[in-house]
Amino acid sequence: MNRLLVTAVAMATLLPIGAGADEAPLSVWSIVAVSGTATENGAEIAFSADGHASGTSGCNRFSGAVSQQGDVLTLGPLASTRMACPEPLSSQEAAIFALLGQPLRVAVDLTTGSATLTAADGATLALQRRRQ
Structure with missing residues (x-):
């Protein structure tokens, strides 16, 4: 199957158009x-x-704009609540926010309903689609 078509279908799964x-x-x-x-x-x-x-993040809520170019998502700027988070949630939040502040390459597995967002340095967010 054409790689561009696969990418388009995968991105449509992540971002509802x-x-x-x-x-x-x-x-x-x-x-x-x-x-x-x-x-x-x-x-x-x-x-x-x-x-x-x-x-x-597991502690604070966040929101912001998201844009897509090809298979890359860019979020931000992000706004968030500022509650103090106990460990390990504080470290988890810092890692999530650091990743969301970078352009992220998206790979979606349509079979499992999972996705991986990968930063340029190789850091990842693993996602699992929730049923609505």
């Missing part, structure tokens, strides 16, 4: 690992059709 602007986020993903380390406390990210992302 064509939904009405008044609809709730259509693409909600659990953040299951940061660079191979399992996350705790329900970290997640949701993408909406109007170009926004929102979620939780």
Whole structure:
């Protein structure tokens, strides 16, 4: 299959295109690992059709703009709540926010409903699509 077509289908799975602007986020993903380390406390990210992302690091909530060019997502600037987080949630949040502040290459596995967001330095966010 044409690589461009596969990338387009995969990105459409991650970012819902064509939904009405008044609809709730259509693409909600659990953040299951940061660079191979399992996350705790329900970290997640949701993408909406109007170009926004929102979620939780497992401690604080965040939101911001998201754009896509090819198979690369760029988020930000991000706004977040500022509650003090106990360890290991504080370190988890720092790692998630550091990754979300960079351009991220997206790879989606349509069979498993999983995705990997990879930064230029090789750091990753592993995502699992949540059923709506």
